[in-house]
Amino acid sequence: MVTKTEESQLKNLEIQVDNGGGGAWEFLSLVRKLKVRRSDKVLKHGLSILNDPKQRSTLGSEEWTLYEQVAVAAMDCQSLDVAQDCTKALRKRFPESKRVGRLEAMLLEAKGSWDMAEKAYTSLLEDNPLDQIIHKRRVAMAKAQGNISGAIEWLNKYLEIFMADHDAWRELAEIYLSLQMYKQAAFCYEEVILAQPTVPLYHLAYADVLYTLGGLENLQTAKKYYASTIDLTGGKNTRALFGVCLCTSAIAQLTKGKNKEDKEGSQLHSLAAKALEKDYKQRAPDKLPQLTTALKSLTLSS
Template sequence: MEPRQYEAMIAKAQSGSATSATELLQFMRTHKIHQPELVLLHGARLLKGGARALGNEVWTVMEQVFLAAAELGCDQWRDYCLKELTKKFPSSLRVERLKGIEKESLADWKEAEKIYQKILAGKPEDTVTHKRLIAMYKQSGKVPEAIESINTYLETFSTDSEVWHELGELYLECGMLQRAVFCFEELIVHNPRSMYNILTYAELLYSTGDLETSRKYFSLAAYLDGANLRALWGLVACNMALMEKDKTREKSKQLQELQKFTVQRLRTAYKDLGGSGAHGKPALNLLAAVST
């Protein structure tokens, strides 16, 4: 998506053209642009203009406006849109889900949960409702329930890397590091070249005491990006811990060589970044202490 293209569409929509406003809302849906204020501004104007101007787009725009209004706490538009959608699609599961979102916007968590559980009882393969329920648990501070719901979801949809990541982050939040390790193992299987996944996995292994495997993954990250400070500092920490743990002559010599190489890479990285900056000088001083 070109930012200039998007900005030009906003400018056209602001001129008052119904066609331009409709195109802007379509563009936002297609590119998953999250700007509820903009949706409410132009969507509400279109709905005020009547259904004829929108044609077949009216119900899609109405749902879009409902979601924006629910998020922003604009009760009048939220209630109006939900009423019209319910009237038009009385037996729609999609509209039923919107009723759950309405309850969420009112902080009526119990009622929202009832609605989502009822939908899932009849349609357990409904991934959107599963994710809505998980989001609701997180929003209402029910982390154990969110974890349980995610695990239930992953029993059926085990290839959903986005949800594995969410579960890993929740385990981290709860201090359940070993379980978070398992989640990031799954994420690496799904995307073995993701620097974020590799580095987070390496740091989790370090925190749980698996120093050798942690060192291997920090090394992999450094191999993929030789100037990555997070990877290089991780290697320094692993090497120091391993040298302290295993003081056999041969092993220690290998680790010292690796440490020397890693420290040099860090010095080069800071030099390339302009090592005299606010963070550069302390880092270089620390490297000097590490290498002595």
């Protein structure tokens, strides 16, 4: 994750380079270090160095790192001729490199030569089954072709090997949500929360999925995760506050006539409703009557 200091440093360097103040190599190095995408700027400033023999000669072995960086940026920008020239230069310098082979496969993908790219990726994975980038490229390629079932298949295969990749679990959850496969999405969010338990966004997403699934057990768990979202955000998440009200109301309706009133649920509902009203009074007073009406409809049974 990029820190605010690093983000500020990158922005300052970018402005400096764009205004002709020098520091192009430092900018390109920082982009690589932070693993951020600035493809148009990388292409522009990277080419300016590669096309200048004097500048290029000062890089030493880092010249080839720059060729690779510019090749990937060129593919992002659909400057495929530039990408091909960079890849050819790398292949000439490293004729046996699997890393260059990966770039060549990515270039085939960028050209829309899906079958050839797939064959190239398959061959590379046979040599190195743990190449994360290639696994991820297969997922991206399936999505680019509109093959959602294929993307799910490749993501699941990837996660069998790299179970700790929370970004991949989140991506899979979002795909399942788009297909209304809520049980599968819920499982993915459980894995994400295990990996990053203090990120309120994941608690909220998990609670939303459980509330959508419905049923007493899911609603009770959803209420807990809405509550944890509120706790993690210092009580400032409007969606989570409203989620608590929705859950406590739904739970009360399901348990009507079966159990005694859930005092804890009633108290939580009351606290959430008051917090919502306070928030609306400050931020959107004109919408307060609508909120009040909505909250009145979420009555708890006794």
